[in-house]
Amino acid sequence: MAARKAAGFTQEGLAEALHVDRSTVIRWEAGEYAPLPYLRPKLARLLGRSADQLRDVLDGDPPGDAVELGQEVERALNWVDARAGWSAGEASRRVRGELATGRVPQAARALGRGEIAAALGVYYGGEVAGHALYAARAGSAQAVTSVFTRSEWLVPWRLEAASDLELVPRSGSAAGPIDGAAAVRRLARVAEGDVRMTDAPIYRLTEVTAAAGGLVGRVELGSFVEYALTADLLEGELVDALTAGRSAKPGALPLRDRYLPDLASVLDLRGRLCAGGVLALTAIARPADPYRGEADYLLLVQERSAQVLNAAGKLSVIPKGFHGPLADYRADARIGATLRRELEEELFGRADVDNTAGGPRAADPMHASRLSRPLRWLGEQPDRMRMECTGFGFNLVSGNYEFASLVVIEDEEFWSRFGGEVEANWEAAGLRQYSTRDAEMLVDLVRDEAWSNEGLFAFLQGLRRLRDIGGSRVALPEIELGC
Structure with a gap:
C-alpha cells in the first residue's frame, strides 16, 4: 500500500494500469496473494522500483497454494480434472506447483512459416484426391503453406447475401480423454504469461460443401477451452520437436498422433473438434497524395502480440478472429457476422465486443445504434464497402478451418473522415501499412518467414482478388496458384 501511494496511484488507478480488477490489488495489499510473475516487471516500473526492491516490497514469493490463477484458468483446470480422470484439484495443484517453483516450461523459439x-x-505425406497444400507464386516469391485446400474452395464469393454456415443442434462431443500433463503445461504458461484465455463458445465445423455462389456448411457449438487444451497443443509440440532436432514423423509426435494422425482425420469433421476462424485482408481506398502518389488502397498487416493464444509474434492480416457467436447464436454463425465483429473490435475500437474480456453485456451489441462511427458510416450506403470470402481450407498446424476473406473500403472519403480512428487493439503488437501500388515491397513481404501459414494464405488470396477488382488503384504482382 505504501509503495502504491508513494507512486501516486489509487487502487483503481493501479488496477487500470495493470489491466486487473481492483479486488486483485486489494488482495495483494492484504497479503492474500502476490502478483503473478508476468505482472511484476510492469508493476515495478509503475511503482518506480527495481526488481529487487519490488521483491522486498512483496516480501518474497507466496507458497504455491497462494498463487492466484484467475477465474478462467481455474475453470479450465476443473475441466482438465474431469477429462483426465483426476481427483478434484489435481490440475490446480500441479499448475500452482510449477508457478511457485518457477519451473514453468517455456515455449520453444518461433520457427519460420516455411x-x-x-x-x-x-x-x-500422401495425397487425398482433389486436395493439396496451398501454394502460390507472387512475382518472384514462391510460398507453400500448411493450408490443405482444393480448387473449388478458392473461388471468391460475396458475404453480404451468402447463407454459408448454418447452426445445427449439437450431436455430441467428438472428444475423448485428454493428455492432462500437456494441458497443465499450457495452463501454466497462460497463468505465467500475459495471455488471455476465456471459455467463450466457438463454432465447430461439422460439414462443408462447395456450392454455386460459395461454400455451405453446418456448425455446432463447441468449447474454446476444449480446443485450447487439445487440438491447439499440436503446434507447440511440433515446434518443440523441430527446435530440439527431434523427428517430426508419424509416431514421434504423441499429441498429433492422437488428435490428427492423417489426412483422413483432417477431413473427418464429425470425428473431431474442428474449430477455426475468419481472417481478412483489409484494403482501404485512399485519394492521390503529393507525397504518396496516385490513388491506391492501403493494405494493413498486423504483428500478433504475445498476449494472444494463437500465432503470437507472427504476421497476419487484420482482422483475424475465431468464428464464434457474440450474442445471437444462430445469426452469428454466418461468416460475415464474425468479420463485422472483428472489424469493430480489432480496427474500430469496440472493446465491448471482445469475448476474451468476458463477452458483451448488451442484448444486441451489433445494433446500428451501438456501432462505431466508421462502421456505421460504411453501412449507410451499400457500395462503400464490400466483404468477400476469397478461400477456404484446413490448416494442418492444428486442423483449424480457415475462411480467408477480403474487406475493401471503396469510398476514399472514408480515409479522410476516419483514418485517424483506425487502430489495432491489444491483439496486435504493431500494424504495418502497404500500398497496392508498391508491387516490389509486397513481393518482399510474401517472402517474410514471420507470417503465420493462415495469414499468408489470406494475404495471397486477397491480393489475387484485388488484381481483378482494384482497377487503377492497384499495380500488384501476378499471383499464380501452385496447388
Whole structure:
C-alpha cells in the first residue's frame, strides 16, 4: 500500500494500469496473494522500483497454494480434472506447483512459416484426391503453406447475401480423454504469461460443401477451452520437436498422433473438434497524395502480440478472429457476422465486443445504434464497402478451418473522415501499412518467414482478388496458384 501511494496511484488507478480488477490489488495489499510473475516487471516500473526492491516490497514469493490463477484458468483446470480422470484439484495443484517453483516450461523459439509447412508436409505425406497444400507464386516469391485446400474452395464469393454456415443442434462431443500433463503445461504458461484465455463458445465445423455462389456448411457449438487444451497443443509440440532436432514423423509426435494422425482425420469433421476462424485482408481506398502518389488502397498487416493464444509474434492480416457467436447464436454463425465483429473490435475500437474480456453485456451489441462511427458510416450506403470470402481450407498446424476473406473500403472519403480512428487493439503488437501500388515491397513481404501459414494464405488470396477488382488503384504482382 505504501509503495502504491508513494507512486501516486489509487487502487483503481493501479488496477487500470495493470489491466486487473481492483479486488486483485486489494488482495495483494492484504497479503492474500502476490502478483503473478508476468505482472511484476510492469508493476515495478509503475511503482518506480527495481526488481529487487519490488521483491522486498512483496516480501518474497507466496507458497504455491497462494498463487492466484484467475477465474478462467481455474475453470479450465476443473475441466482438465474431469477429462483426465483426476481427483478434484489435481490440475490446480500441479499448475500452482510449477508457478511457485518457477519451473514453468517455456515455449520453444518461433520457427519460420516455411519450416513448419515443410515439416507438416512430411508428416502427412500422401495425397487425398482433389486436395493439396496451398501454394502460390507472387512475382518472384514462391510460398507453400500448411493450408490443405482444393480448387473449388478458392473461388471468391460475396458475404453480404451468402447463407454459408448454418447452426445445427449439437450431436455430441467428438472428444475423448485428454493428455492432462500437456494441458497443465499450457495452463501454466497462460497463468505465467500475459495471455488471455476465456471459455467463450466457438463454432465447430461439422460439414462443408462447395456450392454455386460459395461454400455451405453446418456448425455446432463447441468449447474454446476444449480446443485450447487439445487440438491447439499440436503446434507447440511440433515446434518443440523441430527446435530440439527431434523427428517430426508419424509416431514421434504423441499429441498429433492422437488428435490428427492423417489426412483422413483432417477431413473427418464429425470425428473431431474442428474449430477455426475468419481472417481478412483489409484494403482501404485512399485519394492521390503529393507525397504518396496516385490513388491506391492501403493494405494493413498486423504483428500478433504475445498476449494472444494463437500465432503470437507472427504476421497476419487484420482482422483475424475465431468464428464464434457474440450474442445471437444462430445469426452469428454466418461468416460475415464474425468479420463485422472483428472489424469493430480489432480496427474500430469496440472493446465491448471482445469475448476474451468476458463477452458483451448488451442484448444486441451489433445494433446500428451501438456501432462505431466508421462502421456505421460504411453501412449507410451499400457500395462503400464490400466483404468477400476469397478461400477456404484446413490448416494442418492444428486442423483449424480457415475462411480467408477480403474487406475493401471503396469510398476514399472514408480515409479522410476516419483514418485517424483506425487502430489495432491489444491483439496486435504493431500494424504495418502497404500500398497496392508498391508491387516490389509486397513481393518482399510474401517472402517474410514471420507470417503465420493462415495469414499468408489470406494475404495471397486477397491480393489475387484485388488484381481483378482494384482497377487503377492497384499495380500488384501476378499471383499464380501452385496447388
